[in-house]
Amino acid sequence: QTDINRLLQAHLKRVGCNTGNVDGAWDDSSRKALELFNKNANTRFDVKLASLDALDTVRSKTDRVCPLICAKGQKEDGGRCVQISCGSGSFLNSSGACEKRPEPKARTADQEQATPRHHAAPSGGGGGGKCFSFNGRSYCE
Known part of the structure; x- marks a missing residue:
């Protein structure tokens, strides 16, 4: 069973659904990954345990199944999350967008x-x- 868990975790990671460890332990992170796969691939596998049916179906997918979700301050670039960098005279605002720095006010x-x-x-x-x-x-x- 541990081998099935590990293989399913690895393939869930490959298709973009697993952000947890590939360690063979079927934990909350693994169950959430299979839930995400079910949601995005329109499947209904039992998330309580890793099954050979789930492994075969996930293994058959060649492309990303789950959408890429980047953290705040990051953006998607070529299927990966990369840090947003702003040009000189700009800064990264709280919304995660580059914003021009205000000009210092001249003193009277x-x-x-x-x-x-x-x-x-x-x-x-x-x-x-x-x-x-x-x-x-x-x-x-």
């Missing part, structure tokens, strides 16, 4: 003047504090 003269600027304390005072300018005035610690 008013914004420049209102932003505090930090300067080193003048030497010679020995205080070692920090000075900054705000709204055209200088302040030192």
